[in-house]
Structure formats: structure tokens, C-alpha cells
Amino acid sequence: MKNLYQFLMILSVCALYGGVLGAQPTCDDPAVIINDDFESYDLGALGPQADHWTTWSGDEGGAEDGNVVSNASSSGTQSIFFQGAAGGGPQDVVLLLGDRDTGMYLLNWNMLVADGANAYFNLQRTTTPGQEFALEVLFDTSGVGGLFVGTDGPFLFEYPQGEWFDVRFVIDTDNDVVTLFIAGNFVYTWPLSWISNDTNGMGPAFGAVDFYDLDGFTFFWVDDVYFAQIPPAAPGKYCYMAIPIDTAGVYTVDEVSCFGAGFQVGSGGFAGAWYEWTAPDDGVLSLSTCGAGVDTRVWIFSGGCSELNLEGINDDRCEMVPGGNSYASYREVLVTAGETYLICWDDRWEGTGFDFELGFTAGDAEAGDFCETAIPVEANDTVMVDQVNGDAAITGPIIGTSSFGTPTPYSQSEWYAFTPTSNGMMGVTSCGLTTEDTRVWIYTGECGFDGLVLIAENDDNDSCGTQAYIPAMPVTAGTTYYIEWSHKYEDAAGFPWILQFEPEVNTTEQELFEQAFRLSPNPATDVALLSYELDEPTVLQVRMLDMNGQEVYHSSTAEVQQGSIELRVSDLPKGIYIVSATDGQSVMNQKLIVQ
Secondary structure, three states: OHHHHHHHHHHHHHHHOOOOOOOOOOOOOOEEEEEEOOOOOOOEEOHHHOOOEEEOOOOOOOOOOOEEEOOOOOOOOOEEEEEOOOOOOOOEEEEEEEEEOOOEEEEEEEEEEOOOOEEEEEEEOOOOOOOOEEEEEEEOOOOEEEEEOOOOOOEEEEOOOOOEEEEEEEEEOOOOEEEEEEOOEEEEEEOOOOEOOEOOOOOOOEEEEEEEOOOOOEEEEEEEEEEEEEOOOOOOOOHHHOEEEOOOEEEEEEEOOOOOOOOEOEOEOOOEEEEEEEOOOOEEEEEEOOOOOOOOEEEEEEOHHHHOEEEEEEOOOEOOOOOOOOOEOEEEEEEOOOOEEEEEEEOOOOOEEEEEEEEEEEOOOOOOOOHHHOEEOOOOOEEEEEEEOEOOOOOOOOOOOOOOOOOOOOOOEEEEEEOOOOOEEEEEEOOOOOOOOEEEEEEEEOOOOOOEEEEEEEOOOOOOOOOOEEEEEEEOOOOOEEEEEEEOOOOEEEEEEEEEEEEOOOOOHHHHHHHOEEEEOOOEOOEEEEEEEEEEEEEEEEEEEOOOOOEEEEEEEEEEEEEEEEEEOOOOOOEEEEEEEEOOOOEEEEEEEEO
16 A cells, blocks of 8 residues: 555656646646545554655654544544653654645645644654754644744634644745644744744745644544645735735726635635735725625735734625625725735635725714724613614624625624713613614624624514614623624614613612611510621620610620620610611611610
8 A cells, every 4th residue: 555655646746847747736726745534544553554654753653653543534434543641642643745845835634633632733844853843733622722933922723622623734935935724714824934933944845744642631633634736826816915906996806716815714715816905094995896796705904914914804795786696795994094904805605707896085984884983872872873884894703604685694783882980780772662673792892803802792682573682781880882783684774772771889888887787676665686797707886875865785796797686675765766886987877666
């Protein structure tokens, strides 16, 4: 079997470099170097069965080697399994990719990390392990991972424990760029020449992936390893090759192809058409394919290709053609003068070409159309939404969704803000105020996809049908709560809603002390009991005075917290008396009627 893989590797190399096969890689037909689903191997040690798998030491077939198993797989029935021991190892498995210092490559595989376990791999600069670590990736036991590269890491990401997910690299040695996606989500883009703890490495090259058992909590599987050469990065196909746009106007995307999409690629949308535009002034950027005849999805980012800070996204918002399905895109984003924004059209639905329009309006944005321009509201206001037509929705966020024949759910919204001056309970409702199908989300934090923290949401409330209702929840004085109202349909009619707020009643120490006592029975004829339940052990002074201020009873206690004091009143003249208790700071006075 090893000879078979050696033969296949030779064929792949010939295809890559124009040998006997003469084929050059295209985006539709990459030159595949490794496509390994582990189905053709015997169970057991991996290294002796394939030339592109070995171990760190080079000793194959022992405890250090990969283990082909049939107890889990992302496709077929087999995968390779890693289980660590305390102190690290024994497995230290190397995937040989060949010494690559020219060309562009796609490298991906699927992983399954057991619940409560960890996993680890690194990228080696050459096929000789240990010369230089180009990067390291750790999957922690909590479902959070970290990319260690350069000097600013780790760059954190989340991954689903107990489920298969993909690891995907796009590596461009010629332009010294590498991008990593985990579980379909963008992690980071950086120079390939960096190393795991510095920015000065041997150069833009790579040669192998090393899977290592970190410790006794390492427990993971790898399946469906794919490595291929793809065409060199062309203008507009990747973020770092974005085509500059200088002015507002209509622009043509010839096609959406290759492997350069930028943010979420887990459910398609691997290819991208990239543009960059610098805002000439503060204002509103708009992007539209309305009427362009193509089903599109658009992403807008700030922060450059390394960070890709999401500013806006839209899938389905307007009609592709008049009277047709609303699968075309429209999105607005607040922009800052002098800042460059990256625009990516991906192929989530189609890869054919289309025209899009970039618009820009300088000046202040419409109140309520953006989180940043949220309309302030006061406690217990009835607020009227004039129309739901703001094109800067966050709504959850719900990213990449679609619906049949209607715009993406919640692609438009209106924003409000409430900042309580005291702690209390806040709720919002449109119940009984409208027949419109309303939805509402409440956030704290700072405006933006990364800054807002969703704390409550409601679509169709059980008690009021298609209207929305979020019952009273605790809120904190001085914290701003952003309230986003939305509607299923585009440019929907307005509706009224109410912000309900009940301030917290602040109880002083004096009030708490007074509430700790109970005098009964009252009136009394023989004995009255002064019961108390204090927050902490306290020495009490208790007195009883007649209406002339004369003391008729006095006692002191040791440190007490809960109990009662017996007041014998059978020998006292009938009338009204004052029972007083103090801890030296607070005083309780209650009337006692003696009959």
C-alpha cells in the first residue's frame, strides 16, 4: 500500500509542475497533492502505510505513530486517533507536505475533539521537524482555542467540542500570506514568514504539520486531509488583492471564484470578490445589488485583512429583478473619514458576475437607523416607530440566513437606547398595541457586531401572538441598553411600543433595622413579645416609655441575631406606650397599646 501512495504522490508532483500530465491548477480544478480519508488503510499504525505520514523521530509503527481507528469518522468509517499521556506524548505524528517555498496552496482537514479534552498541532517550516515552528494551534478543554504566531497572540477562537469541524489554511508563499479558518470562521491573516513566537522567521515556506499529544487530556481524531496547489492570487480574489474603488458608482464583478472569502465559510461561500474603499468623509456607505439579477451576499469589514472587523453583512434584502425573489443584497454602514473599508461579495449562492452600486452620503445618519444613532427613550414611554427601514440590523446577530421569496429575516431594524438613572426592572412590549409582526432584541456593550452583548430577545410571544414582549428584567443604573426592533418584511409599517421601568426601592440601614422587629400581640393585656431577626449579631438596648416619657422598662442583651424579648404589661396602667430598641446607630420605635 505504501508503494501505491508513493506512485500517487509522483503523479501529483508531475501535475503540479507541468510534468508528464501537463495540467496547471485552476480554482475549479486544483492540483491535488494529498486527499486522504483513511479508508484504504488497515487499522493500527499509520506511518508504515503511507509516505506522507511519519513521526517526529522518524520511527514508525510504535507508540509515537498515528493510530488508524474505526470508532469515529467525518466521512466513511475510519480516521486517525490521538490520545495523550501525562507529561506529553506518546504520539507525535507528522504530515509531510513537501518543502514549499513557491506557489499557493489549500490545506484542510476535519477534527473531532472530545468533550472536556484538548488537541494541538503546529506547522513546521520544512519537512525536517524541529527546524522552525511556523505556528502553533491549541484547542483548550473549554471549547476555546488559540493561534500562536508572531508577537501579539494568541489569537483566540471558539470551536465545537464533541462535534466534527474543519481546519482550513489558504497559504500564499509568493506573497507571504497565510489565512486560517476554524470551524468555518475566520481566525487571522498574517505573514507566512512569521514564527510561533516572533515575526522573524526563515522565510515564507512550510513543509509539514505536526500533531502532538499535549498531556493526559489530549483526545481527538483527524479525518479527510486535503492538500492542493491552487492558482496564484489574482486581483480581487483575496483580501490582500482587493481592487481599489475611488468613487461612488456602479462596478462590475466578472465572477466570484477561487478561495478568498473572508469571514464565515462553513456553509459555503468559499470564493470572494474583494474591493477596498476609503471614506472621504464621515457618513453612510451603501452597497446594493438590487435589480442586478443575481443572488448575492455582501460583507463589509474594517481593520485590514489581518483583523477583518465585521461592520455589516446582508444576504437577502431586495428583488433580483422587478417582481422577482428578494435575494439581492443591500446594506448600509456608518463610516469614518480616512478609514479604509473592505468589501467582499461571496459565492454562498451564486458565482456568476453582476453589477453592484457603491453609494456614499456624507454627514449625520438618520436617527434610529443605526445602533450608533439610537433614539433615547425615557422610563415608561410609549414610543412610536414611524417605519422599519434602517438597513444596519444586528438582530442577534443572524448572519447568512435566507428565506423563501422574502428578504432575509430581520434585515432592517430601528434602534433605541435607554439608560436608567437607578437600578430597577425593565421590560419592553408591543403586545396589544399593533397587529404588525414585531421582533425585539436588547443588548449592552458598545455598538457593533463584536461589541454588543445580547441579553434578551423575543419574536412571537405566547401571550400576544405575533407581537413581541420581554418581561421585566433587572437593569443597572448608568448602563445603556440598546433596543432593536425589527420586522420580517422590508420597509415595514411602524408601530407603537412601551418601555416599562420600575425603579428599585433603596432601603436604608435605619429602615432595615426597623423592619427587623415585630411587636405582638398589640393591643396587649398581659404579655407582649418583641420579636427580632437581625442581619448580624448585635447588642440591643430595649426601653419602654409611657406618654410622659417616663421609662417603665429597660433591658440590655448580649450579642443576639434572632429571638424575642418578653414585655410584661399586666401591672401597667392602660394606655399607649412606646417600645424602643437600638443598636447604638439605628433606632426602632413602635407603639404598644396596653388594655
